[in-house]
Amino acid sequence: MTLTFTQGGSAYDITIERGSLNQVSGYFNLQRKVLVVTGEGVPRQYAATVLAACPEGLLLTIPEGEENKTLTSVETILSELLRLGFTRYDALIAVGGGVVGDTAGFAAACYMRGIDWYNVPTTLLSQADSSVGGKTGVNLHGVKNIVGAFRQPSGVLIDxxxxxxxxxxxxxxxxxxxxxxxATSDAALFRRLEQAGDLSPVMEDILTAALRIKIAVVEADPTERGLRAVLNFGHTIGHALEAAVGSGSAPPLYHGEAVAVGMLYMAEGEARTRIEKLLKKYGLPTEDPFSADELMQFAASDKKRRGNKIKLVRVDEIGSFRFQEAGPDELRTIIQSRKK
Ligand SMILES: NC(=O)c1ccc[n+]([C@@H]2O[C@H](COP(=O)([O-])OP(=O)(O)OC[C@H]3O[C@@H](n4cnc5c(N)ncnc54)[C@H](O)[C@@H]3O)[C@@H](O)[C@H]2O)c1
Ligand SMILES: [Zn+2]
Known part of the structure; x- marks a missing residue:
């Protein structure tokens, strides 16, 4: 399946197909110098397959982990592009998770004020979340994604x-x-996840449905002024949980796990019950060890905050949502109602 993402008069294709990596030359323009950037922890074969399809391909492996999503890594890529004599007509391909994609994409945005880049996301999170929207960037002094650029890829291949x-x-x-x-936007997809046995044969369909949602939302709100906030469902408390875990002795939570728990605070009634059941089905956490006070302390530093109010995404019924502008008291009440 190929979806097209359009923004500001330019468009690119996102292909979702099992085995497509073996036909990469059919999707990307490889008839030029190509730097294939991958991460140390990404199984070698994926970048090797891409490299084998590039007549003038070169490989660069960068260190991974959030702590390496830095300007130093960007400089490593830029230095390599310069050393290898890349021009503005050449291209870069990111093969890896979101860390590799965000870092390599940002290097592509900077080199000669922007060269073509392609994205081959290899984690489920990066396939579902970072393939649409053109956000690239790195962390600085521990502040996540604080330096970056919008640079749409020329194509995305999801194998x-x-x-x-x-x-x-x-x-x-x-x-x-x-x-x-x-949960917020597609009741049929939610049902499908509830009913599915082994996900692997239906993964293309599931990713396609999820990406259709993200494309529709981002296309409708390219400047992040309104609707796009729906993608933050579960993220206000999710980010607070990540921060709380980072500052204490609780066992580490992955971003998606924190979002999983965060969603339950923002859902009501039957929707909450169904989300909880689905999270458990897929081995995701549904509880956290923090008090309402602790969560409030960390939620207050949410960067999406505007003045005193936070724009929350609430789900009362699966497949729909509403926004709620909440002050600290309202947020505390919501958190406490889950803690009971
Ligand atoms: N640009 C965007 O719109 C956007 C959206 C969401 C998240 N992000 C960013 O993405 C990053 C998180 O990305 P992530 O969750 O992909 O984590 P990640 O890039 O850190 O990858 C996680 C781990 O999985 C390994 N890995 C990757 N592919 C693999 C595979 N196929 N098999 C086995 N191991 C594999 C990696 O080596 C790494 O160790 C964050 O920095 C976040 O800010 C960006
Ligand atoms: Zn997220």
Missing amino acids: TAVLDTLPPRLFAEGLAEIIKMA
Whole structure:
């Protein structure tokens, strides 16, 4: 399946197909110098397959983890592009999870004020979440994604076969973002996830449905002024949980796991029950060890905050949502109602 993402007069294709990596030359223009950037933890074969399809391909492996999503890594890529004599007509391909994609995409945005780049996301989270929207960037002094640029890729290739090597916990956290999109915007996808047995044969369909939601939302709100906030369902408390975990002794939570727990605070009634059941089905957490006071303390520093109010996404019924502008007291009440 190929979806097209259009923004500001330009468009690119996102192909979702099992085994497509073996036909990469049919999707990307490889008849030029190509730097294939991958991460140390990404199984070698994926970048090797891409490289083998590039007549003038070169490989660069960068260190991974959030702590390496830095300007130093960007400089490593830029130095390599310069050393290898890349021109503005050449291209870069990111093969890896969101860390590789965001870092390499940002380097592509900067080199000669922007060269073509393609994205081959290899984690479920990056396939479902970072393939649309053109956000690239890195962290600085521990502040996430504070330096970056919008640079749309020239194409995205999602080969669901790469998920076969993904550790189950990473698979589950990617699924949390898909559950998030289904809960607010696609009751049929939600039902499908409830009913599914083995996901692997239906992964292309599930990703296609999730990406359709993200494309529709981002196309409708390119400047992030309104509707796009729906993608933050579960993220206000999710970010607070990540911060609380980072500052204390609680066991680490992956981003998608924090979002999973965060969604339950923002859902009501039957919707909450169904989300909780689905999260459990896929091995995602549904509880956290923090008090309402602790969560309030960390939620207050949410960067999406405007003045005193936070724009919350609430789900009362699966497949629909409403926005709620909440002050600190309202947020506390919401948190406490879940703690009971
Ligand atoms: N640009 C966007 O719109 C956007 C959206 C969401 C998240 N992000 C960013 O994405 C990052 C998180 O991305 P992530 O969750 O993909 O994590 P990640 O890039 O850190 O990858 C997680 C781990 O999985 C390994 N890995 C990757 N593919 C694999 C495979 N197929 N098999 C086995 N192991 C594999 C990696 O080596 C890494 O160790 C964050 O920095 C976040 O800010 C960006
Ligand atoms: Zn997220």
